[in-house]
Amino acid sequence: MTDAARPYTFVHRLDRFGEHPAYYLPSGEVISYAYLEKLVEKKEKRLDEIIPVGSLSALSFSTTLDNVVTYIAALRLGRALLLLSPRLSEEGRTRLLKKLKIAIFINADGTVVETGYTQNVRRDCALMLSTSGSSGSPKSVMLTLDNLHANACAISQYLPIVNEDRAITSLPLFYSYGLSILNSHLYKGASVLLTEAPVLSKLFWNQFSKFAISSLSGVPFHYQLFRQLRLERQAYPHLRYFTQAGGKLTQVQADYVKTLSNQFKIPAFLMYGQTEATARIAYLPPHLLNTYSDCIGRVIPEGELLIRDLDTNNKITAPYVAGELCYRGPNVMLGYASCARDLSLNERVSELRTGDIAEQLPNGLFRIVGRLSRMIKIQGQRLQLDDIEVILCKFNVPLCCYGMDDLLIIGYVGGDNDLAEQITHYLRESLAIHPSFIKVVKLDSIPLLANGKVNYQSLLLAAKESLSC
Incomplete structure (x- = not known):
């Protein structure tokens, strides 16, 4: 050809x-x-x-x-x-x-x-x-x-990627976020350092300096690591901007991103996306970071975000009214394949139901307030697991929540010997959850998937093992 x-x-x-x-x-x-x-x-x-x-x-x-x-x-x-x-x-x-x-x-x-x-x-x-x-x-x-090309194009319109940029593979390439970095830099004719060095290794940061890397990307867990490494104390004059995606930041993590942005005097882009939308759906413009770090921001170029009522499916237009976040755009997937038969079906998704519960602010920004799959019901009371993780931050230990109807599981690392009892008591007093519906498990570390997100299935297995003892 x-x-x-x-x-x-x-x-x-x-x-x-x-x-x-x-x-x-x-x-x-x-x-x-x-x-x-x-x-x-x-x-x-x-x-x-x-x-x-x-x-x-x-x-x-x-x-x-x-x-x-x-x-x-x-x-x-x-x-x-x-x-x-x-x-x-x-x-x-x-x-x-x-x-x-x-x-x-x-x-x-x-x-x-x-x-x-x-x-x-x-x-x-x-x-x-x-x-x-x-x-x-x-x-x-x-x-x-076309999905891949459209998303690479959209990302390149809101991120300041230029021909002279050098990114580094801080994320796996089989993961949509990591792949989007590869694709968007190809789109702009920019450069990428292909390294398999772990982010926590001295080798990674030596390469980061040696090759004058101009952008740094990570999921919330990475920014937790950057904080432990005291990245804000380092000198990287070649660094031009940060990006973050792969899950909502805790308030501590969001504050640290602000610290990095201020210390290096460069922009930080908080982003939202799903593999089902190739990678990216929304982003928060850097100038709004200090005020709206709890928001996913605005939709990417050529896309459309809308919120639908959980019961009627009608489009919600009023501000601060929560519903399911939906997305339309040229980067929306064909569909899922779970078996060979699915690969030959001639269907296509026109509107992506993200499974996230969101609201729109009067200024047009969108904010995630929960997750449909992260919602459980205990004693008839509907609970949002993300909200529980937030309120448990008061215990100042790494923790994560999972569950199913009539069982709430909390995994934590470190803390006092009686911390499990403290957490159980707190949940009983603050949310009126009977202790028989709560299982608190002490972990050696928070279980993570290869992409840096919490492995909730591993948490479930740990809880089951604890229950069987």
């Missing part, structure tokens, strides 16, 4: 950026956009030979140049690709292969496994992202190349 005939998306005609660096490697090697184009063309030919048309392939996506080239080549070739955590267990991998009938499995080291499965994946499905981090659940989001 000639350059003139190629569809124009962020993964096409990479050589239009010439010798400008696309990727930096920890070894010091620089991969220019012109050379990246050659690598992708070569990989395209290889994938065309091994991946049958209409089949589904999967990539164990490590933060390496070869894996990134494979990802770009698959998108250009039009072969549906499922991105997976390299930490996925053999059991999880086998379950996925059978449930989705994955024909080709590409390991992180580039080796290829042919499974013998055949498939008839819908032609517009370009990419699949798991909804379960590294658990191996087959439920995945189906995205088109």
